[in-house]
Amino acid sequence: MTTVLVQYGLLLAAALFLVGLAGVLFRRNLLFTLLSLEIMLNAAGLAFVVAASRWQQPDGQVMFLIILAVSAAEAAVGLALILGIHRESGTLDPDELSRLRG
Amino acid sequence: MVTLMWLIPAFPAAGFLVLSTLGRRLSRPACAVMGTSSVALSMIVSAVVAWGYLSPTLPRPLTTTALWQWMEIRSLSIGFGLHLDSLSLLWVLVVTGVGFLIHLYSTSFMSAQEGYGRYFAYLNLFIASMLLLVLADGLLLLYLGWEGVGLCSFLLIGFWYREPANSKAALKAFVVTRIGDTALIIGILLLYTRLGSGNIQELLSRASSQIPPGAPLAVAAAALLLAGALGKSAQIPLQTWLPDAMAGPTPVSALIHAATMVTAGVYLIARMNVLFALAPTVRFLVAIIGAATLILAGFSAASQRDIKRVLAYSTISQIGYMFLALGVGAWPAAAFHFLTHACFKALLFLGAGVIILNLGDEHDIFRMGGLWKRMPLVFATFLTAALSMAAVPPLTAGFYSKDWILYWVWNSGPSGPILWLLALLGIVLTSLYTFRLVFIVFLGPERSRPSGRPGALLTIPLVVLAVPAALAGFLETPRHLGDIRVFSRFIAQTAPVVEPAPSMPGMVVWLILVSEAASLLGILLAYLLFRRRLRVGEAAESLPQGAYLRRFWLAGWGFDWLYEQTVVRPYRFLSRVVGSEPLDWLYRGIGDLAVVAHRLLSLIQDGRIRRYAAGVALGAALILALVVLL
């Protein structure tokens, strides 16, 4: 066990989250968007665990497990969709895929 | 005998009912007979009633016939009854007499027009309403008759409704008099609620006992009643409708807009003179309005081209004389002038009608001329009436009635002489424009040729009317010319006549001489300007100021223009604004706002998910900023 302050753990989570956010905003490839999303989810889980370690409770890790399950399901479905999109329109550029407008 | 008086308005009312329902199916002669006989019967009954009223053998109470209960509102019960006294009897006789002659005249005048039955129906309704007005014993019933004559005026001015200008003139008449009518009903209701009764006699006695002179109630009520009278009698500021009302058939102009309806205001004020005596400021206002109107209308009459418009302005001017008389408390003199005016003005109009008819609907006097040779009878009767209107002694009724008014005005207190001076100027103007008309229409070179001679039905009324136009003056003559007091004794049965004493002994003679000189001066001026074409007249007109003045007077001193700018235009603008339903703007605005918001928001939805993600991040940043800063 470390004596690094919880704050710094949370800061690490925040930094990772922002990196993931930057990836979502900046990349022009849906696959990279999904990847960055994974990074963000990971960061959120990290934050949960670090916070729970302060109180010495297992709830944080339970939450981490749930987030993991969600991320897995979402990655699976998302990748299936990406395959479909690639088949249909041949491009994975989100800026090109903008027919759902109103 | 007097109890038969309910028949007087009943006959023409029945005539209206028959003609309005069956008129289209009846033949022309049948319509004529129906229409004329109902008024004839009414006239006969009036004569009988008058004989009964005046007969010295029978007791002579002020007779009231209660007919039925009209309304009952809590403690206020309004009856439907008729009241006869010398004032209403005078009006009844004039209305039925002149009315009958005009009906007779109309049978021939309107024979070539369509809508014959409709015409007589309206005319009968008018007579019935007018009679109801003057015979009413309560103010609300009077108002019923008042509205009735207004309605008939509208219907008859716009008789030839296919021509839009006629309908506009009718509407104008109705709207302008409506303004007065509204004031009138407010005044009536004020009197009802404050004095607790609508019966005129009761009202007047309660007013004189309960209201101190000059009290606000009296002033308010009198002012409102005055406003109503101004509208109906076409005095300033509500006089603009009468010249345009000449769009109706000439007999209509003769009956309604010369002899009877326009005198309803005079009747009202004369009837309620007790109330006006309690509000001296309002009464003085009546005099001022009368004086102003008679001068303004005189100038306008002298510059018109249309023969009927000359006579219309002349009517306004003569009623101004009646108002002037009422304003100085000389209501008997006003009533006398009403009598003489009805005779000679109706005669003038009927004569003008014959001329118009025989010249093929020509109204412009500058296209007439030299008609004295072709239409001698018309000329003779017209001249009689003209002399009467110009008040030229000794054989003209107008002279005696006007003189009585002037005598009363002069002796009416501190402002008397000024008003008298104005009235004198009015006399000059009157004879000026009257004889301008005579000289241009009847003398001078012939410009249009009349088509044949008028028939008996047209000429008999002219002759019959010429008699009282000349001789009716002898009912009341000044002291030095016979001192006949028939009229004042007759009218005194309604209320005592208090004639002012002359300020100086020789005053009466002096006044007569001056007014005589004034009327002769007017004739002389007319002769010089219009017969001899004196250079002065033409020179004055060639100046730009002269031409401007001429146009100004022609347009009736610009009242129409004034009302157009200040009343009509803003009203039309307002009605457009309100007509676009401003209250709906709120609700429509909500809907429009939703649509606009929708359009704006749908711009954001462009289907690019990176933008959406950026939006989410932005929102998160903002919320966190709130957390951080607060």
Place this chain on the structure above:
Amino acid sequence: MNGIVWISGAVAVISTLAAVTRRNAVHALLYLIVGMLGVAVVLFAFGAAFAAVLQVVIWAGAIMVLFLFVMMMLSLRTEKRAAVRLRAIIGPALLAVVLAVELMVVMTVAPPQPPAAAAVQPEQVGSSLYGPYAVVVELASVLLLVGVVGAFHLGRGREKDEGR
């Protein structure tokens, strides 16, 4: 121990940054795996051994591999132009900086908190999973089922004689 946390944290951040900015997808994926391993070390350092193992086995081991499969199937080419162009990102970059600052402020407002002295044992986690959080576990399994079925259906592709 503290030094390891710092170093692994730095490694995690740097490698995820790299993962986000690579032009080749597989390179990015590899960098990401490294980053996840770094996070696992941090998790372990904070006394969450169970979470650390889950991180390595499932996240780095299953989900990333899934990504790899799909990349192979798509046979993605190296992106020609730079992943990020300066002009296009100035707005979002600003946004990210703002967020970063705010997060830092929020997280450092509280007084300094050291982690608890003892680690949380896997037994504790297990008994809470089977105890109070049993329903949540069931829900998570349903979610996974949905994910499986959905991914199967969506990724199937259109069959030749499927009319509509």
